[in-house]
Structures are given as structure tokens and as C-alpha cells.
Amino acid sequence: MIGLDPGLRKTGWGIIEVEGSRLIHVANGIVHSDASCSLAERLVQLYDGLTSVIADWEPHSAAVEETFVNKNPTSTLKLGQARGVVLLVPAMAGIPVAEYTPNHIKKSVVGSGHAAKEQVHAMIGVLLPGVKVNGEDAGDALSVAICHAHNGGGHRSLHSTMSKKKNPLEEALNAPPGAQIIVPGRRQR
Amino acid sequence: MIGLDPGLRKTGWGIIEVEGSRLIHVANGIVHSDASCSLAERLVQLYDGLTSVIADWEPHSAAVEETFVNKNPTSTLKLGQARGVVLLVPAMAGIPVAEYTPNHIKKSVVGSGHAAKEQVHAMIGVLLPGVKVNGEDAGDALSVAICHAHNGGGHRSLHSTMSKKKNPLEEALNAPPGAQIIVPGRRQR
Incomplete structure (x- = not known):
């Protein structure tokens, strides 16, 4: 599956696979657009x-963060334009696209919706051992992909993407803040 | 040339041609998206x-209204997403895309930036005799196309799209508010 973090200047992407209750990192990166080009040209750069x-990676499902609409309407519009293209691309390839709120993503990855x-x-490195994250936006995209995996997005049908079935890792991660979280491969303190 | 009025639910489009200082209506309409579908699917519907x-119409240039960013950030984001796709489509076809502010469009069409x-x-009917406008969004799109024509968008190169050369009709329409505007085919009062 692919996680996407939309932005006009930089759109992060991260691809992971689910093997049982284990997540495997596949690839991550950033698609840039050239700020010296027109808006329409930049959107084509993101699209391409x-x-x-x-x-290249043929993901079978996609997830995008539900955008935090900030107080600056010009930024919101700019982000919206990039986001329109980012949602469009997987949908054009016939891939179902899920959306998650920022709090839901944090809760899925760290166990608390108010995590920094x-x-x-830091949890990306724990959940995807050996990952080399290519910049902050690619990291954000990987966290969306992890959230999607924890919400059943790793299954190959649209139906199961929608299912509420939890895997053991998700249950551990969704424990209330302050609970001891046991993650495979991480030493308990 | 094509004028576009972006919206997630309805995107208006209007195509006109320039023949000397005369504008000729070619076609206009609305592309709808199905509100019962997911956002990504609706963006695909707009794209398609x-x-x-x-x-179908092979316009050689395109123009889109610079969006008025309103006070509701959720609406701004929604509009931005549709707008991203609307800007993308002509650019993907290799067509240059111009943007005009709402005031500039009003001034170009009516002669005043504060026109209702x-x-x-009403001026669309005057400037494009015989036009049948297929809904308000298609009318808005035609007004963007007219503005583009008055700003040199009818010429076939990107360079001339940028030129400041005025045609006589544009000069008449850009007269200060209150000035007598003489439009071919319109009876003087």
C-alpha cells in the first residue's frame, strides 16, 4: 500500500507491505514541483x-492524510490544489483511496492522538526496521501508510479496507496513553 | 479557447473563438461529479x-478564474481540490493555462470590476449573440473565456497570451465605469 502526504512543493510517498502482523518497508521518497513554473505546470509535475x-511499485491501496485546514486561506487553497491531484492519481489507476485524520494517524502509529x-x-523506525526515510514528507507519508495497514488497508479488497478488524500490533498501539506498548523487536524498558 | 469555472459538484466550461475583434460562441456546459461517490472518485469524474x-473541442488555450478564498476553510479546501484537477487537465493536454482575478473578469466583460x-x-448574451447558456457555472466559464479573449488569449502562441495588446472591444470595455460603451450589435441608448 502507498501512503501520501500532499504538498504543492513536495509530496511525500511511502510504500509498505503487510506480512501477517509484520510491516515491511518497500520504498519512500518525495515528488517535487518546480516553484519557477506555473501552477498548472507544477500540478502536471506532481501528477507525472x-x-x-x-x-513502479504497483500498490493495491492508497491512503492520504485528511488535511488540517489552517487559518491561512491562501495556503489552504494551494494545499487543496495539490491534494486534488494527489487523490486523483491513485484513483485513476483504479486503487481505492482512504483518508485518515491526523489524530487517527498519530494514534495508530504511536498510540496517542496527541503525540509529537x-x-x-521515531516509531516509524521501530515499526519498519531498517528504513531509511528520505525527508520529513516521506516520513509523514510512511506514517499514513502504517495507519492504513493498522486499519485493514493491507488486504486486497476494497471491502476489507473498510473493515474494523484489528491486528495484534494495532491493538497494542491503540492502547491508552501511558500504557506499556510492546512492539516486536523493541526492548522493553 | 476554453474558460473554466472550477467546482467539485459542478465545473462549468465555455468555449469561444476570436475572429478579428468578434467573439464567436462554440459550446458551453457543465461537468458534474456524483456526490454519492468518494472524493477521489469525484475528482476522476471531473478529470474524465x-x-x-x-x-472534443481542441481549444488551444485555457483560462481559469483565480479563486476567491472565502472564510470557510473547509469550502476553500474542497474548491482547491477541484481546482487542482481543473488546472491539471488542460496543462496535461499541452494547453497554456491563464488565471484571472474575479475583478479583472468583470472589468473585461462589463467594463467595471464591481459589476453584479x-x-x-447579460453581457455574455450581448458579446456572444445567439448563445444558449447551460446554467450559471457555464455562464461563469464563458465570462472567463471572454476575459481571456480580451487579454490576447485568442492568439495561438503562449507568448501572445502574455501580451498586453488590446483589441478595440477590450478598449471599449475597459473604459471607466459610467463611460458610454458601444458594443457591435447592441443598440445605443
């Missing part, structure tokens, strides 16, 4: 870059 | 609909 990522960004990024 | 409009929507729509 993401289309080629999807052609640093905690989320 | 507009791609087919451009394939009704005045703009």
Missing part, C-alpha cells in the same frame, strides 16, 4: 511523478 | 469529463 511511482511529530517519526 | 471536453453577476451574465 506520482503516476510513475505508482507504475518526533515520536511519530 | 474535462479531458473529453478538451478532446446579473450584469456579467
Whole structure:
């Protein structure tokens, strides 16, 4: 599956696979657009870059963070335009696209909806052993992919993407804040 | 040339041609998306609909209204997503895409940047004799196309799209508010 973190200048992408209750990192990166080009041209750059990522890795499902609408309407519009293209590309390839709120993603990855960004990024290294994250946006995209995996997105049908079935890792991670979280491969303190 | 009025539910489009200082209506309409579908699917519907409009009519330039960012960030985001796809489609077809502010469009069509929507729509009938406008969004799209024509968008190169050369009709329409505007085919009062 592919996780996507939309942005006009940089759109992060991260691909993982689910093997039983284990997550495996496949690839991650960033699609850039050239700020010296027109808006329409930049959207084509995002479209082409993401289309080629999807052609290369053939994910069978996709997830995008539900955008936090900030107070600056110009930024919101700009982000919206990039997000429109980012949602479009997997859908054009026939891949179902799920959306998750930022809090849901944090809760899925760290176990608390109010975790700091640093905690989320640290957990990516724990959940995807050996991962080399190519920048913050690619890390954000991987966290969306992890959240999607924990919510059944690893299964190959649209139906199961929607299912509420939890895997053991998700149950551990969704424990209330302060609970001891046991993650395979991580030493207990 | 094609004018576009982006919206997630309805995107208006209007195609006109320039013959000397005369504008000729070619076609106009609306691309709908199905509100019962997911956001990603709706963006695909807009993409497919507009791609087919451009394939059918082969415009050589495109213009989109610069979006008024309103106070509701959720609406701004939604509009931004649709707008991203609307800007993408002509750019994917290699067509240059111009953007105009709402005031610039009103000034180009009616002669005043503060004209009411009704005045703009009435002028469409005057400037494009015989036009049958297929709904408000298609009318808005035609007004963007007219503005583009008045700003040199009818010429076939990107360079001339950028030129400041005015045609006589544009000069008449850009006269200060209150000035007598003489439009071919319109009886003077």
C-alpha cells in the first residue's frame, strides 16, 4: 500500500507491505514541483511523478492524510490544489483511496492522538526496521501508510479496507496513553 | 479557447473563438461529479469529463478564474481540490493555462470590476449573440473565456497570451465605469 502526504512543493510517498502482523518497508521518497513554473505546470509535475511511482511499485491501496485546514486561506487553497491531484492519481489507476485524520494517524502509529511529530517519526523506525526515510514528507507519508495497514488497508479488497478488524500490533498501539506498548523487536524498558 | 469555472459538484466550461475583434460562441456546459461517490472518485469524474471536453473541442488555450478564498476553510479546501484537477487537465493536454482575478473578469466583460453577476451574465448574451447558456457555472466559464479573449488569449502562441495588446472591444470595455460603451450589435441608448 502507498501512503501520501500532499504538498504543492513536495509530496511525500511511502510504500509498505503487510506480512501477517509484520510491516515491511518497500520504498519512500518525495515528488517535487518546480516553484519557477506555473501552477498548472507544477500540478502536471506532481501528477507525472506520482503516476510513475505508482507504475513502479504497483500498490493495491492508497491512503492520504485528511488535511488540517489552517487559518491561512491562501495556503489552504494551494494545499487543496495539490491534494486534488494527489487523490486523483491513485484513483485513476483504479486503487481505492482512504483518508485518515491526523489524530487517527498519530494514534495508530504511536498510540496517542496527541503525540509529537518526533515520536511519530521515531516509531516509524521501530515499526519498519531498517528504513531509511528520505525527508520529513516521506516520513509523514510512511506514517499514513502504517495507519492504513493498522486499519485493514493491507488486504486486497476494497471491502476489507473498510473493515474494523484489528491486528495484534494495532491493538497494542491503540492502547491508552501511558500504557506499556510492546512492539516486536523493541526492548522493553 | 476554453474558460473554466472550477467546482467539485459542478465545473462549468465555455468555449469561444476570436475572429478579428468578434467573439464567436462554440459550446458551453457543465461537468458534474456524483456526490454519492468518494472524493477521489469525484475528482476522476471531473478529470474524465474535462479531458473529453478538451478532446472534443481542441481549444488551444485555457483560462481559469483565480479563486476567491472565502472564510470557510473547509469550502476553500474542497474548491482547491477541484481546482487542482481543473488546472491539471488542460496543462496535461499541452494547453497554456491563464488565471484571472474575479475583478479583472468583470472589468473585461462589463467594463467595471464591481459589476453584479446579473450584469456579467447579460453581457455574455450581448458579446456572444445567439448563445444558449447551460446554467450559471457555464455562464461563469464563458465570462472567463471572454476575459481571456480580451487579454490576447485568442492568439495561438503562449507568448501572445502574455501580451498586453488590446483589441478595440477590450478598449471599449475597459473604459471607466459610467463611460458610454458601444458594443457591435447592441443598440445605443
